[in-house]
Amino acid sequence: MTSERVPPGISAAVPNVARMYDYYLGGKDNFEVDRQAAEKVLAIIPEVEGDARNSRAFLQRAVRHLRELGVDQFLDIGSGLPTAGHVHEVIDGANVVYVDNDPVVLTHSRALLGHSPGVTVQEGDLREPEEVMARAAQVLDLERPIALLVVSLMHFITDEENPADLLRRYRELLPAGSYLVLTHVAPDTMPKEADEVSNVYQRASSPFTTRRRAVFEGFLDGFDLLEPGIVNTREWRPDPDTARSQVKGDYHLCAVGIKRR
Numbered sequence: 001m002t003s004e005r006v007p008p009g010i011s012a013a014v015p016n017v018a019r020m021y022d023y024y025l026g027g028k029d030n031f032e033v034d035r036q037a038a039e040k041v042l043a044i045i046p047e048v049e050g051d052a053r054n055s056r057a058f059l060q061r062a063v064r065h066l067r068e069l070g071v072d073q074f075l076d077i078g079s080g081l082p083t084a085g086h087v088h089e090v091i092d093g094a095n096v097v098y099v100d101n102d103p104v105v106l107t108h109s110r111a112l113l114g115h116s117p118g119v120t121v122q123e124g125d126l127r128e129p130e131e132v133m134a135r136a137a138q139v140l141d142l143e144r145p146i147a148l149l150v151v152s153l154m155h156f157i158t159d160e161e162n163p164a165d166l167l168r169r170y171r172e173l174l175p176a177g178s179y180l181v182l183t184h185v186a187p188d189t190m191p192k193e194a195d196e197v198s199n200v201y202q203r204a205s206s207p208f209t210t211r212r213r214a215v216f217e218g219f220l221d222g223f224d225l226l227e228p229g230i231v232n233t234r235e236w237r238p239d240p241d242t243a244r245s246q247v248k249g250d251y252h253l254c255a256v257g258i259k260r261r
């Protein structure tokens with residue numbers, strides 16, 4: 001998309017959070033408007049790029065761990081552009097449903113992943129849990145555990161949209177033994193310039209709301225947390241790659257929980 005040919009129905013006038021994230025991760029699926037906004041963010045806090053990479057690496061470790069525990073159904077909401085290291089690339093033998101509400105993400109995901117075995121791409125909005133789960137049920141077996149991934153997404157849901165209640169509704173709809181993989185950018189862990197970054201996002205496709213650890217804990221109500229509980233992404237079951245990599249920037253709190261019986 002570096003040629004800036006904009007497909008019909010897609011806005012390149014407003015910076016888009018999916019495409020900005022793709023830029024942080026070194027992807028090519030972004031427009032000039034996204035790169036400019038992302039560069040503004042990086043001028044304020046350069047480690048935001050590392051934060052995205054650390055969050056992505058957490059997602060991959062969590063997914064591998066759950067696959068080892070026998071989970072073979074993954075529902076990834078706000079899956080983002082299929083930059084390297086998507087869920088189905090790091091595990092085998094599982095059904096993966098990618099859900100996003102962004103037309104660019106959907107177009108790219110369908111083009112790149114449409115024919116991968118076990119992979120389905122669905123349009124859906126996190127704020128509509130019943131609709132998302134009903135559509136996922138066309139592919140996933142709702143009688144067996146599912147891993148629901150909501151990674152680097154909840155901070156794009158405003159307080160007015162009642163994020164805790166949305167997650168409660170997902171919990172109720174998930175089969176027994178299901179898991180939630182959740183992250184959230186927290187002001188407790190961000191540098192003082194966090195507000196300036198939020199200001200850049202105010203002019204993007206989704207505003208950005210950081211939330212404190214106590215609020216994040218509330219989002220996990222009804223789930224028993226796997227060890228090590230709520231930590232920053234680099235601290236969640238680090239593997240040798242995590243220990244070796246010196247990527248700076250770790251502003252996401254994360255946790256993996258299993259639905260309480």
Ligand SMILES: C[S@@+](CC[C@H](N)C(=O)[O-])C[C@H]1O[C@@H](n2cnc3c(N)ncnc32)[C@H](O)[C@@H]1O
Pocket residue numbers: 017018021055056059077078079080081099100101102105124125126127150151152153156206
């Ligand atoms: C920062 S990216 C995270 C991508 C991926 N989860 C990861 O961690 O690498 C956030 C994604 O959430 C999507 N998104 C934002 N609001 C959403 C909503 N209400 N419903 C579904 N997806 C949403 C965006 O389009 C974008 O692809």
